[in-house]
Amino acid sequence: MFSFTARIIARDLSLALRRPADLAAPLCFFLIVASLFAFGVGPEPELLRRLAPGILWVGALLSTLLSLPRMFADDFADGTLEQIALAPYPLGLAALGKAISHWLISGLPLALLSPVLALQFDLPPDALVILFFSILIGTPALSGIGSIGAGLTLGLRGAAVLISLVVLPLYIPALILGAGAVDAVVHGMSPRPHLFLLAAFSTGSIVFTPWAAAAALKISLE
Amino acid sequence: MQMINWYKFAAPSAFYPLAGRMIPWFWCLAALFGSAGLWLGLVIAPIDFQQGEGYRIIFVHVGASWMAMFIYLVMAFWAAIGLAFNTRLSGMMTRALAPTGACFAFLSLWTGAFWGKPMWGAWWVWDARLTSTLILFFLYIAFIALSNAIDDARRADKAGAVLVLASVVNIPIIYFSVNWWNSLHQGASVSLTKSSSMATIMLWGMLLCALAMWMYSIAIALIRVRGIILERERNAEWVRALLAKETSVKEDNAPC
Numbered sequence: 001m002f003s004f005t006a007r008i009i010a011r012d013l014s015l016a017l018r019r020p021a022d023l024a025a026p027l028c029f030f031l032i033v034a035s036l037f038a039f040g041v042g043p044e045p046e047l048l049r050r051l052a053p054g055i056l057w058v059g060a061l062l063s064t065l066l067s068l069p070r071m072f073a074d075d076f077a078d079g080t081l082e083q084i085a086l087a088p089y090p091l092g093l094a095a096l097g098k099a100i101s102h103w104l105i106s107g108l109p110l111a112l113l114s115p116v117l118a119l120q121f122d123l124p125p126d127a128l129v130i131l132f133f134s135i136l137i138g139t140p141a142l143s144g145i146g147s148i149g150a151g152l153t154l155g156l157r158g159a160a161v162l163i164s165l166v167v168l169p170l171y172i173p174a175l176i177l178g179a180g181a182v183d184a185v186v187h188g189m190s191p192r193p194h195l196f197l198l199a200a201f202s203t204g205s206i207v208f209t210p211w212a213a214a215a216a217l218k219i220s221l222e
Numbered sequence: 223m224q225m226i227n228w229y230k231f232a233a234p235s236a237f238y239p240l241a242g243r244m245i246p247w248f249w250c251l252a253a254l255f256g257s258a259g260l261w262l263g264l265v266i267a268p269i270d271f272q273q274g275e276g277y278r279i280i281f282v283h284v285g286a287s288w289m290a291m292f293i294y295l296v297m298a299f300w301a302a303i304g305l306a307f308n309t310r311l312s313g314m315m316t317r318a319l320a321p322t323g324a325c326f327a328f329l330s331l332w333t334g335a336f337w338g339k340p341m342w343g344a345w346w347v348w349d350a351r352l353t354s355t356l357i358l359f360f361l362y363i364a365f366i367a368l369s370n371a372i373d374d375a376r377r378a379d380k381a382g383a384v385l386v387l388a389s390v391v392n393i394p395i396i397y398f399s400v401n402w403w404n405s406l407h408q409g410a411s412v413s414l415t416k417s418s419s420m421a422t423i424m425l426w427g428m429l430l431c432a433l434a435m436w437m438y439s440i441a442i443a444l445i446r447v448r449g450i451i452l453e454r455e456r457n458a459e460w461v462r463a464l465l466a467k468e469t470s471v472k473e474d475n476a477p478c
Contacts, residue, residue: 152368152384156371156372162367165360165364166364166385169360169389172357212387215305215384219380219384
């Protein structure tokens with residue numbers, strides 16, 4: 001059963017690695033958005049340090065959003081998705097594979113890049129570590145919830161805008177908890193409550209969202 | 223003994239006349255409860271010793287907030303029925319309810335801001351309950367945007383249903399937010415298990431106003447669902463017959 005999921009992950013990864021430019025685009029976007037805020041609010045270190053957790057997390061959300069429309073679109077366009085739906089495995093497992101590969105392509109690099117960006121904002125070292133972990137733990141939820149939005153808007157005109165309308169309200173808990181964890185460290189408190197809740201949110205999302213995404217895909221494929 | 227055949231009214235053609243007959247009743251109930259509630263709230267109820275006249279906003283605010291949450295639950299109910307039994311009417315009901323729910327969510331935020339300015343000194347605070355109600359408003363907008371973006375009505379219904387069911391978790395979060403987080407928003411004043419922390423007369427005014435909004439929501443949703451039924455079934459035999467009848471009646475009444 002899970003070999004099916006693993007196959008889908010391997011296939012998506014090899015497809016993504018053959019187009020490195022597509023991989024890099026959301027990361028560059030993350031970089032630019034984070035810098036834009038510094039340009040916008042001015043270079044005062046105190047203010048930037050205060051804003052950094054929120055800015056970096058919002059940047060990560062937006063970059064994730066940017067790569068969501070592609071999650072199923074190419075497979076839908078060339079008919080692969082229909083073949084996957086016809087396979088003798090639950091479609092939820094395929095959706096799980098898609099979400100995991102999306103996380104490996106978008107969430108993991110974002111987490112790796114975030115401490116570097118946080119240096120620009122003069123975050124203290126222990127906050128850098130927590131920022132990395134909060135984005136690492138939080139992005140699976142973003143990919144999972146995003147897979148529902150991507151499935152629902154598959155093949156629609158204006159899909160990219162619709163995805164943000166559908167998905168962003170559902171991203172808010174991850175944003176609050178993730179940015180809250182970093183904020184707690186900056187203020188000298190323990191980030192553990194935030195991180196544990198974020199981990200719970202992510203785990204729950206990974207368990208439940210593939211089935212909702214599969215239902216959405218079935219509707220879109222009808 | 224089966225008194226009512228529910229399956230019969232799952233057909234839009236059977237539900238259309240039934241809704242038409244029910245609408246005036248719900249309008250009457252809404253007017254009745256509304257006038258009684260407003261009379262109790264605005265005329266009879268005494269001035270609050272802490273909040274002065276300003277507290278009277280609750281007669282709109284509480285009912286609107288309840289309805290905003292409740293309508294989302296009802297939408298989730300119809301969405302689940304629609305996905306489970308593949309009935310057409312469920313999707314139409316979900317879509318008919320959404321604009322009313324969005325309006326109530328907006329009304330709740332707006333009246334809350336009017337109340338917050340004199341009481342808290344701020345139009346808006348980033349508080350758990352306010353924020354989660356704002357998310358609810360966004361969710362209504364997302365549902366309306368998604369179902370309007372899909373041309374195929376059946377697909378729009380089902381996609382909307384999946385979205386509503388996936389996001390209905392927000393409702394308990396709003397409802398319990400004042401208990402879970404330290405919030406500027408006051409805790410629940412009304413509870414089923416213990417006696418209310420409000421004066422009886424205010425409580426009755428508030429409940430009557432909430433009932434009026436409930437009845438109004440049903441009436442307006444039924445009107446909207448009748449519109450949706452006519453639009454979707456415009457090529458069906460019964461709609462043509464209905465239209466032919468309506469136009470002939472109008473021609474009979476027209477002055478010569």
